Amino acid sequence: MKKIVIIGSTGSIGTQTLEICSNNNKDIEVYGLTAGKNIEKLKSQILKYKPKFYDNLDKINFEIKNTQLKDSINLVSDQNVDFILFASSGSKAYLPIVESLRSGKTVGLTNKEVIVTFGPLLFQIAKSNGAKIFPVDSEPSAIWQCIDGDSKTISKIILTASGGIFRDLDVKEYKNITTDQAKQHPNWDMGEKITVDSSTMMNKIFEIVETSYLFDIPIENIEVLIHRESLVHSMVEFLDGSIKAQISKTDMKLPIQHAIGFESKNFNYSNKLNLSDLNNLSFSEVQIGKYPCYDFALDYIKKGPLYVSALSITNEILVDLFLAEKISFVSIADLMIETLINEKFEYEITFENIIEMREILENKIFNRIKSNANNY
Numbered sequence: 001m002k003k004i005v006i007i008g009s010t011g012s013i014g015t016q017t018l019e020i021c022s023n024n025n026k027d028i029e030v031y032g033l034t035a036g037k038n039i040e041k042l043k044s045q046i047l048k049y050k051p052k053f054y055d056n057l058d059k060i061n062f063e064i065k066n067t068q069l070k071d072s073i074n075l076v077s078d079q080n081v082d083f084i085l086f087a088s089s090g091s092k093a094y095l096p097i098v099e100s101l102r103s104g105k106t107v108g109l110t111n112k113e114v115i116v117t118f119g120p121l122l123f124q125i126a127k128s129n130g131a132k133i134f135p136v137d138s139e140p141s142a143i144w145q146c147i148d149g150d151s152k153t154i155s156k157i158i159l160t161a162s163g164g165i166f167r168d169l170d171v172k173e174y175k176n177i178t179t180d181q182a183k184q185h186p187n188w189d190m191g192e193k194i195t196v197d198s199s200t201m202m203n204k205i206f207e208i209v210e211t212s213y214l215f216d217i218p219i220e221n222i223e224v225l226i227h228r229e230s231l232v233h234s235m236v237e238f239l240d241g242s243i244k245a246q247i248s249k250t251d252m253k254l255p256i257q258h259a260i261g262f263e264s265k266n267f268n269y270s271n272k273l274n275l276s277d278l279n280n281l282s283f284s285e286v287q288i289g290k291y292p293c294y295d296f297a298l299d300y301i302k303k304g305p306l307y308v309s310a311l312s313i314t315n316e317i318l319v320d321l322f323l324a325e326k327i328s329f330v331s332i333a334d335l336m337i338e339t340l341i342n343e344k345f346e347y348e349i350t351f352e353n354i355i356e357m358r359e360i361l362e363n364k365i366f367n368r369i370k371s372n373a374n375n376y
Contacts, residue, residue, distance in 0.1 A: 008088035141255035142234035142246035160227035201294035
């Protein structure tokens with residue numbers, strides 16, 4: 001049986017992963033679970049799925065028979081573990097991922113921020129230690145499914161975007177957007193941060209970078225199209241002119257299952273799409289001026305990996321401030337541009353330098369807000 005650990009088991013992705021494990025319990029053993037602050041839910045998961053080990057942010061010992069508290073760093077490096085699903089969010093969650101890769105593990109990543117912020121470093125560690133990184137995010141997973149087993153030369157990758165909850169809203173109305181409104185998505189049920197990123201289209205910027213890192217594709221060869229139905233999750237155009245598309249319902253269980261069961265490919269998936277129910281699939285270019293963050297970031301990510309790291313960190317800080325109602329929706333783009341446009345990031349990409357860069361960017365953003373509080 002494949003022994004898996006789920007980092008962030010109480011969130012949406014973690015919960016769905018446990019459902020997949022339950023449906024395929026002859027092939028999968030839930031070996032370890034970790035969570036942050038949702039202690040009661042973690043405890044109920046432990047009682048139901050009976051992992052050998054668990055961890056939580058406050059190191060609370062539940063004293064449940066046949067399971068024990070174990071630090072996440074030690075858990076992910078356990079020699080018995082076959083697969084680790086990282087369902088935690090935010091770039092600060094990189095330490096267990098790094099330890100997993102150093103231990104030569106196969107990991108599934110849903111965490112865009114970690115891949116975008118530390119990507120080149122993570123892939124270097126994986127290569128040096130024989131570890132594997134499988135994408136769980138729906139778009140990169142769709143690309144993976146399209147190119148698996150195909151030897152044809154790729155011409156370009158086409159990522160699709162719903163356009164977010166404000167896709168039909170006039171740009172002049174952005175100043176009135178509330179935090180509660182921005183937490184909604186027209187098609188997907190996702191976490192708050194990624195939902196806000198969808199509304200600004202920053203999630204697509206990060207998927208461009210993620211795709212480039214995962215599949216060694218130049219950024220210039222990755223295109224984004226608005227696809228309101230969110231059924232075509234990505235497309236791959238080959239040099240001969242043919243295009244492969246991955247089409248499925250807006251259900252994260254499929255990419256989760258694909259990552260966990262990639263080697264066997266025997267897992268069952270019941271939430272299948274009926275093509276006869278499809279009346280329309282629409283595609284259009286991203287409208288310039290509609291998404292200020294996207295417009296700025298599309299050129300910015302071409303400057304190099306450290307600039308990408310700075311962009312990811314800056315966006316993470318600003319979205320957290322918006323969700324805490326410290327800044328307005330339009331200030332996300334304003335502060336992003338003001339913070340980054342004149343900064344130079346020409347030093348070596350290391351974990352230490354990226355962590356130091358976070359402190360510099362945080363101070364710059366907070367000082368700007370403090371000195372011009374009425375503008376944001």
